[in-house]
Amino acid sequence: MQFQQLLYFVAVAETRHFTRAAERVHVSQPSLSQQIRALEKELGAELFSRARGNIALTDAGEALLPLARRILADADTARHEVQELAQLRRGRVRLGATPSLCTGLLPDVLRAFHDLHPGIRLVIEESGSHDLVRELARGALDLALVVLPLPAASPALTTVELLHEDLVVVSSAAAPAPRRPVRIADLEGQPLVMFRHGYDLRELTVAACRAEGFEPSFTVEGGEMDAVLGFVRAGLGVAVVPAMVAARSGRDLRVTALARPGLRRTIGLAHRSDVAPPRAARELQRLLLARRPDGAGAAHRAPGGIGPE
Numbered sequence: 001m002q003f004q005q006l007l008y009f010v011a012v013a014e015t016r017h018f019t020r021a022a023e024r025v026h027v028s029q030p031s032l033s034q035q036i037r038a039l040e041k042e043l044g045a046e047l048f049s050r051a052r053g054n055i056a057l058t059d060a061g062e063a064l065l066p067l068a069r070r071i072l073a074d075a076d077t078a079r080h081e082v083q084e085l086a087q088l089r090r091g092r093v094r095l096g097a098t099p100s101l102c103t104g105l106l107p108d109v110l111r112a113f114h115d116l117h118p119g120i121r122l123v124i125e126e127s128g129s130h131d132l133v134r135e136l137a138r139g140a141l142d143l144a145l146v147v148l149p150l151p152a153a154s155p156a157l158t159t160v161e162l163l164h165e166d167l168v169v170v171s172s173a174a175a176p177a178p179r180r181p182v183r184i185a186d187l188e189g190q191p192l193v194m195f196r197h198g199y200d201l202r203e204l205t206v207a208a209c210r211a212e213g214f215e216p217s218f219t220v221e222g223g224e225m226d227a228v229l230g231f232v233r234a235g236l237g238v239a240v241v242p243a244m245v246a247a248r249s250g251r252d253l254r255v256t257a258l259a260r261p262g263l264r265r266t267i268g269l270a271h272r273s274d275v276a277p278p279r280a281a282r283e284l285q286r287l288l289l290a291r292r293p294d295g296a297g298a299a300h301r302a303p304g305g306i307g308p309e
Contacts, residue, residue, distance in 0.1 A: 001043070007072060095123070095145070103245050110124075160269045160289065166262055167265065170253045181256060184208050184212050193237040208263055
């Protein structure tokens with residue numbers, strides 16, 4: 001008894017038509033009929049009644065059908081499990097992340113993932129949250145680390161709150177030490193090094209200053225994360241950055257907390273709601289979620305979208 005013969009038998013049993021069954025399994029009708037006859041000969045019983053062109057299962061066919069379906073289902077499960085295991089030995093994971101997360105959160109997580117699965121190639125897309133949502137929607141990414149909440153125009157995504165992160169003020173270690181902690185109002189008149197348009201950090205900082213009744217003053221603006229930190233090191237001004245980034249910034253930068261209530265942002269892990277991530281991506285997802293503090297938000301489907309960072 002061959003696997004292919006069982007596949008053909010189930011196709012005929014479900015369509016009750018040899019020609020349609022052949023089309024379903026992509027073989028010629030004579031080849032399918034020949035394999036069915038060979039199966040019947042091996043089993044020593046007719047599986048179908050072919051009286052006057054009507055195809056019906058015989059008692060033997062009725063007995064074989066659930067067994068054949070189970071064998072085919074088990075074979076499909078075995079194939080799927082082996083492929084899943086193979087995906088952890090080779091393949092790739094396409095992860096999108098905002099620039100600050102590439103600097104702060106990801107290095108340790110990616111190192112842990114690489115140690116566990118050295119055959120998996122990691123492809124990182126560094127961009128703003130809005131662009132990452134678009135890449136997720138078109139299938140160019142498996143997972144994305146984004147800033148929540150999601151904007152209204154985004155496609156349906158499944159998101160999990162990963163962490164809430166405080167923002168801090170960084171200044172040159174050579175500059176006079178600011179008061180501790182820094183109030184948002186203390187930034188009035190201070191030279192700020194500011195990110196380019198499209199950064200969530202820019203919008204958050206500017207909004208906080210305006211809520212205190214003043215417009216921030218920029219000495220340099222338009223940079224990415226590494227450039228902003230470099231300008232601060234050079235003494236061109238101070239910047240508001242995530243605490244994880246500041247922790248990796250080195251001794252040549254002074255880190256000062258913001259006075260309560262301070263500024264915080266929520267980081268989420270997102271993937272498409274209609275497509276499950278591949279096995280390797282799910283393993284990376286598991287490592288990322290292991291970093292989630294107790295009590296972080298559960299997964300939810302988001303009909304809205306994400307503001308860029």
